[in-house]
Amino acid sequence: MPARTSHQQPIRVAIVGTGAIARGSHLPALAALTAEQPLEIVAAVDVSADSVAAFCADAGIAHPYTDLDLMLAEQRPDLVILCTPPRFHRDQTVTALRAGAWVWCEKPPCPSLEDFDAIEAAEGGAETGGPYAAIVFQHRFGSGSHQVRRLLAEQAMGRPLVAHCQTTWYRDEAYYSVPWRGSWSSEGGGPAMGHGIHQMDLLLDLLGPWSEIRAMAGRLVHAVETEDVSTALVRFENGALATVVNSVLSPDEVSRIRIDCERATVELTHLYGHRNADWRITPAPGVSPEQAADWRDFGADVPSSHEAQLRGLLDDLRAGRRPRSSGADGRTSLELVAALYKAAFTGHTVRAGEIGPGDPYYSALHGNAPGWAPEPAA
Numbered sequence: 001m002p003a004r005t006s007h008q009q010p011i012r013v014a015i016v017g018t019g020a021i022a023r024g025s026h027l028p029a030l031a032a033l034t035a036e037q038p039l040e041i042v043a044a045v046d047v048s049a050d051s052v053a054a055f056c057a058d059a060g061i062a063h064p065y066t067d068l069d070l071m072l073a074e075q076r077p078d079l080v081i082l083c084t085p086p087r088f089h090r091d092q093t094v095t096a097l098r099a100g101a102w103v104w105c106e107k108p109p110c111p112s113l114e115d116f117d118a119i120e121a122a123e124g125g126a127e128t129g130g131p132y133a134a135i136v137f138q139h140r141f142g143s144g145s146h147q148v149r150r151l152l153a154e155q156a157m158g159r160p161l162v163a164h165c166q167t168t169w170y171r172d173e174a175y176y177s178v179p180w181r182g183s184w185s186s187e188g189g190g191p192a193m194g195h196g197i198h199q200m201d202l203l204l205d206l207l208g209p210w211s212e213i214r215a216m217a218g219r220l221v222h223a224v225e226t227e228d229v230s231t232a233l234v235r236f237e238n239g240a241l242a243t244v245v246n247s248v249l250s251p252d253e254v255s256r257i258r259i260d261c262e263r264a265t266v267e268l269t270h271l272y273g274h275r276n277a278d279w280r281i282t283p284a285p286g287v288s289p290e291q292a293a294d295w296r297d298f299g300a301d302v303p304s305s306h307e308a309q310l311r312g313l314l315d316d317l318r319a320g321r322r323p324r325s326s327g328a329d330g331r332t333s334l335e336l337v338a339a340l341y342k343a344a345f346t347g348h349t350v351r352a353g354e355i356g357p358g359d360p361y362y363s364a365l366h367g368n369a370p371g372w373a374p375e376p377a378a
């Protein structure tokens with residue numbers, strides 16, 4: 001498998017979209033990793049000339065652009081980090097892949113499974129070592145999720161039986177006054193897609209493939225196109241049953257995953273990121289203290305973060321190997337979100353794999369459902 005760039009050559013990074021997440025999470029992650037390996041931010045792009053100019057000035061980036069194609073042609077970056085609103089993710093990812101760059105795209109991946117498949121079709125293969133497009137799902141990464149994923153994969157705590165996955169956050173009117181939020185075409189969906197996708201992605205990463213889902217969605221507070229709350233019941237291939245709640249109506253905010261296994265309950269409680277102390281493992285009666293202590297040995301504390309995911313992605317880029325959270329591994333969360341909406345809007349149980357080309361929920365997460373799909377323009 002050919003490596004795209006040697007270990008000595010700096011990886012050339014470009015950031016597209018210079019708003020809140022680019023400043024708040026990507027710049028710090030890149031700064032930390034630049035201190036430990038050859039890495040260089042060569043350019044940034046934004047439709048707002050003022051925004052990109054200020055971003056480049058603050059971060060010491062030499063080349064501000066307002067045109068993605070021009071930036072790709074002139075700078076030839078190895079990695080493009082997309083921090084734009086979701087409606088641009090498909091086209092910008094495909095454009096960057098076609099220019100030969102790897103892509104790390106902010107969640108949610110893109111507004112439909114059809115869009116995701118177009119992205120996958122534009123990726124390079126194993127024979128060329130990419131380029132690949134991965135999604136930012138930083139909650140999968142860090143020492144806590146690493147340890148619990150291993151324990152579950154080895155069934156060290158017995159079979160997983162019951163799970164709860166909760167994203168109960170609070171978003172006010174000011175949040176929804178940003179033009180790209182609250183609509184299917186620009187944000188992609190409500191809290192199932194935009195907020196809860198992080199915890200659902202982690203749940204899937206821990207428990208493996210799901211097999212069926214039933215769901216309800218409501219628009220209880222906000223004057224938006226999408227839902228502002230959803231609840232779901234999910235059966236996993238391994239037999240475990242889970243409840244999933246995604247809300248932006250919950251004043252006492254929390255992100256939580258709880259998995260009851262035969263010999264222990266694992267619980268993660270946090271808000272926007274976790275570290276070792278946020279995980280709790282409660283053994284069942286009869287489990288020895290030594291065994292429980294072994295399960296709780298999370299090792300050195302590596303918080304979930306953009307930095308933790310990016311470190312692995314850069315290793316994969318150098319090795320020309322498909323990164324986690326790309327391809328089928330990146331599609332799983334969007335599949336579950338699409339199925340959640342289909343189950344909620346049709347009132348039917350949805351089975352894994354049933355949403356494909358020709359299904360209305362394949363090309364739009366609202367599935368053209370009455371009362372949920374946008375009104376046609378007059």
Ligand SMILES: NC(=O)c1ccc[n+]([C@@H]2O[C@H](COP(=O)([O-])OP(=O)(O)OC[C@H]3O[C@@H](n4cnc5c(N)ncnc54)[C@H](O)[C@@H]3O)[C@@H](O)[C@H]2O)c1
Nearest residue numbers: 017018019020021022046047048083084086088106107108
């Ligand atoms: N991983 C996380 O925890 C996390 C947290 C917050 C936001 N996000 C995601 O990050 C993305 C951006 O969110 P944000 O809060 O930074 O938004 P934002 O509105 O603060 O920033 C978006 C930026 O993109 C620019 N932009 C818009 N259209 C563009 C285009 N066509 N080309 C280039 N630039 C364009 C805007 O001018 C703006 O500067 C969203 O997908 C969001 O869901 C992820």
